[in-house]
Amino acid sequence: MTTLDSRPPTYTPGQPGPFDTDVLTAEAPDPPADPDAAFSRRLAAAEAARAPALQRSTRAPRNPGVGVRTQSPSLVMLVLIATLGILAYASFLLNPESRGDWLPYTMVIIAEMILIVQALLSMWTILSGTHDPREFGFHQAKSALFDEGAVGSPNDRLYLDGRPIFVDVFITTYGEDIDVIRRTVDAALRIRGEHTTWILDDGHSDDVRDLASELGARYVRRLSSGGAKAGNVNHALSLSSVDYFAIFDADFVPSEEFLVETVPFFSDEHVAFVQTPQTYGNLHNVISRGAGYMQAVFYRFIQPGRNRFNAAFCVGTNVVFRRTAINDIGGIYTDSKSEDVWTSLMLHERGWRTIFIPMTLAIGAAPDTVEAYTKQQLRWATGGFEILLRHNPLSPKRKLTLDQRLQYLVTASFYLTGISPLLLLLVPPLEIFFDLRPVDLQTTVLTWVLFYAGFYLVQILLAFYTMGSFRWETLMLAAASFPIYVAALVNVLVGKEQRWSATGDKSKASSPFNFMIPQVLFFVFLLLTSVVAIWRDLGNGVPTLAMAWNVTNTFILGSFVVAAMRESSRQRQNSKARRVTAESPRTARSPRKAALTS
Incomplete structure (x- = not known):
């Protein structure tokens, strides 16, 4: 059964409506005089909590063409130093004179070579991140995005190449808390540019249906949940015929300027999608901070670097797609729970262009429990290993450029770096219990530490420069996540189907x-x-x-x-x-009854 209501009502600026609530907190303060300025203040606060350096680089710019920074000479120097440290450490490990007992030495070589290769390719990608995707066509399209005389209305008609375009905003839900969904839907309705907001509810919730009716959003409920999130979006596309559609997870609150900063890229008819970062506003505990900061370098440096190779990939939320591009590959990819990277791969093989802009245009929630983090990483790692083992990017059958092949190889093999700590954790016990050493006895501790520091300490120094600090929570999660990645690899090898679960679903903690x-x-x-x-x-x-x-x-x-x-x-x-709250209505007595019995 599909439930589909009418288009959301129009909204007149200055009148009470769905645009007068706070988009980042559960409580609704008085309507601000300038909603855009209020969002910017909340955005800056969330980014400041995330990382000082990231705050400077990803805040939504107020002027056209500003906001995608080129790499500074200091960063280039640090990356080059880090690269030299990586090469020096690799030469030390591979030097026959350093070789110790074969078992621990082999374990160290396998683990460290995985880390070294990934680090070198990451340095290469970071150094490539000087390309600004905002070309002349973008600025020209942005200047003509609205009809003159209508600018300022939240429901302005959008134009590209002089013709009106139609956009749907899809919010996918699967059991998230109703207040979380409310904030996202409310903010989605306030996005500048005429669009239709849809709630795609795979959680089959009557409360979510009532929320859609209350706020004026379309509501769609599928009969089944086949294809998970990808199937949910494809089902909505079968009911829609718009030119472009955006996707937001239920816990990512979009900025009013989301379409303004992304749609102009589609003036290039070869652009399939425009992806923006995942920025988190809930870094309140060890797990959420570790998970959030773990992604920060990827969104600030790796994804922008991929623009140079036309290899930036979708991350499932905060993204806008061209409908004809998705039609060209038969819809969002449904044969993997990591539908985002697989869809990107299919688009690149068909010759489409993709764009990533390092501009925060939505704020969401990082996993803040062990369960949520485990399920998220298991889903992501499974998708990566599926590409590596079932769709090898280096195969001549793949219609990819050499750069794209290498970038997808890095993506597909990245989670092997999460298995490396397992091997390194076992090396010291081999020496302690069996006197088996990874390096030769003649190698002094000082020599080992110098080469080791050349690799790891310079990486930490690079993290200090790029993120403003080194987060021990990230190190903790990186070291403790190896069972997740081993399970993901085994699942792919044996063909075990992974059950879909939304990161923000806390209904059954x-x-x-x-x-x-x-x-x-x-x-x-x-x-x-x-x-x-x-x-x-x-x-x-x-x-x-x-x-x-x-x-x-x-x-x-x-x-x-x-x-x-x-x-x-x-x-x-x-x-x-919760138990006390649930029991209180049954035990509480009314004032009248209390008075009669006193």
């Missing part, structure tokens, strides 16, 4: 420990190994690198366990509060 049994077991193992190592070194009177390395790994993995314990404690408190 489970204990974090249900999703991190391997991490807990590894932490216990490393803790016991550290005790053995410290006892051994105290007996020998000489501290060893293996002991220090293992203790460090224990603290990193232990911090993840502590974060899960705190999350579990919050869940119990929230559950208790």
Whole structure:
């Protein structure tokens, strides 16, 4: 069954309506005199909480052509230094004179080579990120985007090449909290430029249906949930015939200027989609900060660099598509839960152009629980491994340029870097229990540390420069996520179907420990190994690198366990509060009855 209501009502500026509520908080303050300025202030606050350096580079510019910064000489210098450090470390590891016992040495070589290759390709992509996609055609199209005399109305008709265009804004939902959906829908209705806002509800919620009716958005409910999010969007496209459509996850609140800053790119008839970053406004705990900052370098440097190679890919939300491009590939790709990158790959193979702009035009929520983070990373990693093993970008069958092949190879193999920590975590115990060393005994600790620092410490220095700080939460999640990526790889190898789950769905929150049994077991193992190592070194009177390395790994993995314990404690408190709230109406007495019985 499909439920489809009429077009949303028009809105007259200055009159009460759906544009008079705050788009970033659950509470609605008094309507601001300048809604655009209010959004900018909230946007700046969210970005400031995220990272000082990111705030400077991704705020929506007020003047045309400003906002895509070229790489500074300092950044270029740091990237070159980091590249030299990577090469020096690789030469040290591959030097036969450094080779130790074959088992730990092989584990280190496999793990570090994965990291080194990914780091080198990332440096190459970052250095390529000087290209500004805003060319003359963009500025010309933006200047003629609205009919003269009508500028200022939220429902202005949009024009490209002198003809009116029609845009649908799709908001996909699947069990998210109703207040979260309300904020996104309310903000979507306020986007400048005439458009129709749709709620695509795969959660089959009557509350969401009533919300759509209340706010004046179209509502669509499918009979089944086949194809997950991709099937949801394709179903809506079968009911729509517009020129362009935007997609927002239920927890990403768009700026009023979203269409203004993206639609002009479609003056180039070869552009299939325009993607904007995922910026997060809920970095309030260890998990959300780690997950949020983990994506920051990708959106600030990697995706812009991909513009140079026409290899920027869709990330599933905060994106606007050309309808004819999606028709050309038969719709949004449905055979993977990572429909975004697969759809991008299909478009690139058909010769379409894609664009990424590093301008924050929507603010959303990063996963802030172990469960949400695990499910998100499992979905993303599965999509990457599917491309690597089932659709090898290097195959001559793929109609891609050499640059695109390399970029998709990096994307498909990236989550192998998440498996590398598993190998590195096992190296110190091999020395502690079996006296097996990854490097030759003649190699001094100082030599090892110098080459090791040349690789890792320069990476940290680069993070300080690009992000304004080094986030230990990111290091923690990177080290603790290996069971997720191993599971994703195994799922692809055996063909196991992954169940779809929305990142923001908290309707059935489970204990974090249900999703991190391997991490807990590894932490216990490393803790016991550290005790053995410290006892051994105290007996020998000489501290060893293996002991220090293992203790460090224990603290990193232990911090993840502590974060899960705190999350579990919050869940119990929230559950208790809900029970008290639910029981209070049954136990409370009315004032009249209380007076009669007193």
